Amino acid sequence: MPKIAPAYRDTSAPSYQEVIKHDPRPAPALFTAYSEAAIDVPGVPRSQYTSPEFAQAELERMWPRVWQVACREEQIPETGDLVVYHSPGASLLIVRSGPDEIKAFYNSCLHRGMQLCAHDTSVQKLTCPFHGFAWNLDGSLAHVPARWDFPQLEEAKFNLPEARTGRWGGFVFINRDPDAAPLEDYLANLPEHFADWPRESVYLAQMIHKTMNANWKTCIEGFIESFHLAGIHSQALPFGGDASTQYDVWPGNETISRFLEPVGVQSDQYPRRLNEQEILEASLATVFGGSEFPQLPKDMRARTFLATATRQAMSAADGRDYSTLSDTEAADAMQYSVFPNFVLFRSLTYPYAYRFTPVRDNPNQAVFDFMIFKPKPQDGSPVPETEHVDLGPGDSFAACGALPPWLGQIYDQDSVGLAMCQAGLRDGGTAGVMFSAYQEVRIRHLHQTLARYLAMPPL
Template identity: 70%
Template sequence: MGQQSQFAPDYRDSPAPLFQQVIADDPVAAPPILREYSEIDIPVARVPRDQYRSIDFAALEMERLWPRVWQLACREEQIPEVGDYVLYESPGASLIIMRSGPDDIKAFYNSCLHRGMRLCAEDSSVRKLTCPFHGFTWNLDGKLAHVPARWDFPDMRDDAMNLPEARVERWQGFVFINRDPAAPPLQAYLGHLPAHFADWSYGDRYLATVMRKTIDANWKTCIEGFVESYHLAGIHAQALPFGGDASTQYDVWPDDPHVSRFLEPTGVMSDQLPVQLSEQQILDAALSAVFVGAQVPELEAGTKARHYMAAGMRAAMGAADGVDYSTLSDAEAADAIQYSLFPNIIIFRSLGYPYVYRFLPVRDDPNRATFEFMIFKPKPADGYIPEVELVDLGEGDSFAGAGILPPWLGEIYDQDVTGLRMCQQGLRDGGDADILYSAYQEVRIRHLHQTLDRYLSDDPTDAPGRR
C-alpha cells in the first residue's frame, strides 16, 4: 500500500492535494461521512460504443432496465391535495402519480382498460379519473366507478377492472415508482443515501424550479458527463485555478450497486495548470469568474481562498434562505458533494448546489435525452409552498440566458450541453472502437456500467436485490 492509499489509489501521481488533505485544516470541520473513503476496483475498463447509439441496445434497456429500477417520479409537494396528480413519462410507461388520500399516493398506468385511451393529458386535479374517449370512470383509489351502457358488457367483472398500478414508495419528499413487483424495497435500493442524508434532509426543502432541456446525447452520455471532474480542463478551463478537479475524491462502495459519490473541493487549483498559484491568485480567479469586474478583497495572512469562499457562501445563502448556516462545515458550504442514484439521478449535499438532476431517454432515439435540472429551497416557516416553476429550454435557449442561474453558472451548464452533444456525435459517427474509462477518476462510470450489465443480463436474478 502506498503512502496515500488510505484516501487515494496507490498509483495516483499528482502534486494536487487529496480531498481529505484539503479539508483537514478547514476552520469549520467536515462531518464524519465526508471523512470516509471507499475505493474498489471495478473491472469494466471499456464498453462497446453501440451501448450509446444503438436502437437495439436502447430497446434492451427499455425491456430489462427501466421496468425493474426505482425511478424518481415527482415530489410530494407537487401533489399536495387529494385528487392532485402529475404525469410521469417513465421510459416505456406513462404513469399518473395521484394523491388518492391525505397520506396515500398511487401510480396508475395512464391507459383506459376499455380501449387503451390515455386517461390524462397533463398535470391537473380531479375528483375522479374519466376516460375522454367513452367515459369509463374510476375513483381516486383506482376502483371502477362508472361504465356507460354497463348493460353492453355482460362479461365484465367490476372487481377485475381496477386500474393497474406501479409500486410507490417515498423518501424525504421524493416519490419513487417501480414497475417490478419483485424489486427490492426502496430503502434497500437507496443504499448509502438514507444515512448520508439523515442530517441533510430534502424533506425540509421544496422543489422550486425545474429547468428542462432536450440534449443531443444518450442518457448515459449525459449522466457520465456529470459524475466526474476529469473533464474540467477540456470543457470548463476557466475553473482550473479553483476547481479542484485533481483533488476530487471518488467513492464507490462494494456493497452498494446503486449509489456512488464524488467530493470535489472548491478553492484548490488544478494540477493541469503549468504554474503554482498563491491563495490570493486562486481567490482572484474564483471571484472574478463569479463577479465579473468586481474588486477582489485581499486575503488576511494565513487565510486560504476556500475558507474565504466558504464563509462567503454561508453568509450569502443564509441571507437568501433566511437560515443561520454559521456552523455549517466549509466542505458542505463550498464544495460539490454529489451522489448518483442508479440509473439516472444525481443529488447534491452542498449548500451552494441545492440541485437534483434527472436524465430520461427520448423514446426511439438513443442519441437524445431530456435533462431536468431541479432547484430546491428551504421550506418557509409559514408552510406556504408555491407551485413549481417549469422552464422549458428550447433548442436555441441557453441556461445562461434563462435568468434562473447566475450567469457564470449558466455558462458552465451551457458548456456541458455543447460538450455532451459533441461527445455523442463522436460516439455515433466515430467508428466501432470501444469506449475506454480511467481506473479512478471515471470509476463511477465503471460502476454504472457494472450495475447496468447486471440488469441487462439474460438471467433476471443477476439484477441487484431480486426477491
C-alpha cells in the same frame, strides 16, 4: 492510517482528504472517509450509447426493474393532485389518492387504451377523455358508460393497474417490478448520508427541462466526474479542484456512488502554480466579474474565504442561520448518484438534483430535468408551486433566468460538449470507449450495475 485515495494516484494536486484536514470548520465524519471497490469495467462498446437495439434492451430489462424518481411530494399536495411521469417505456400517473397515500397508475384506459391524462392536473376521478370510463383515486372502477354493452366486464377485476411507489426525502419513487426489493434496500447508504441534510425540509422551486442531444448515459456520465473540467470548463481550472475530487464507490453497493469536489483548489492541469490570492480572484472574477477583489487575511486560504462568504450569502438568501456549517458542506460539490439516472447534491452551494430520461425511439437524445430547491417556509405556510422552465434546442441555460449567468454558462458548455460527444460516439467508427481507473470509477460502477440488469430476461 485510513486510506485517503487510491495507492496509484500520482498528481501534484492534494487529495480531497488532504484539502479538508486544514479547514477551520471541520468536515463531518461522513466526508473524512474514502471508499473504493474493484470494478472490472475498463470500457464498453460505443454501440451501448447509440444502438436502438441496446436502448430497447434497456427498456425491456433494466428500466422496468429500477426505482426511479417520479416527482416530489409537494407537487401533489392535495388529494386528487397528480403528476404525469413518462418513465422509460411507460407513462404513469402519480396520484395523491388520500392525505398520506400516493399511488402510481399506468396512464392508459382499460377500454381502448387512451391516455387518461396528458399533463399534470387535479381531479376527483380518473376519467378517460375518449369514451368516459372513470376510476376512483384508489384505482377502483367508478363508471362504465353504456354498462349494458360490456357483459364481459367484471367490476372487481377492472381496477387500474399499478406500479409500486416509495418515498424518501420528499421524493416519490416508482418501480414497475412487483418483485423488486424495497426502496429502502435500493437506496442503501443514501438515507444515512442525508440524515443531517433532510430533503423533506426543502421544496422543488424550479424545474428546468431541456432535451439534450446525447444518450442518457452520455449525459449522466458527463455530470458524475470532474475530469472534464480542463476541456469543457477551463475557466474553472484555477479554483475548481478537479484533480482533488474524491470518488467513492462502496463494496456490495450497486446503486449509490458519490464524488466530493473541493472549491478553492487549483487544478494540476493549470499551467502555473497560483497563490491563494490568485485562486480567490479567479473564482470571484468568474462568478461576479470585475477586477477589484478583497485581500485575503494572512494565512487564510481561498477556500476558507469562499466558504465563509457562502455561509453569509446563503443565510441571508434563505433566512436561515448557516454560520456553524462545515466548510465542506458550505462550499464544496458533494454529489451522490442513484442508479440509473438520478443525481442529488448535499451542500449549500448546490441545492440541485438532476434526472436524465431517454427519449423514446432515439438513443441519441435524453431529457434533462434540472431541479432547484429552496427551504420550505418556516411558518408552515403552503409552499409555492413549482415553476417549470422549458428550454428549446437553441435556448441557453445562462439566459433562462433560473440560474446565475456564470452557472448557466457551465451548463451551456455541458450541453454543447455532450452533443459533440454523442456525435463522436455515433459517427466516429467502431472502436470502444475507455474509462479511467479512478476519476471515471463512477461510470464503471454504472455500467457494472447496468450489465447485471441486462443479463436478466425481459420483464
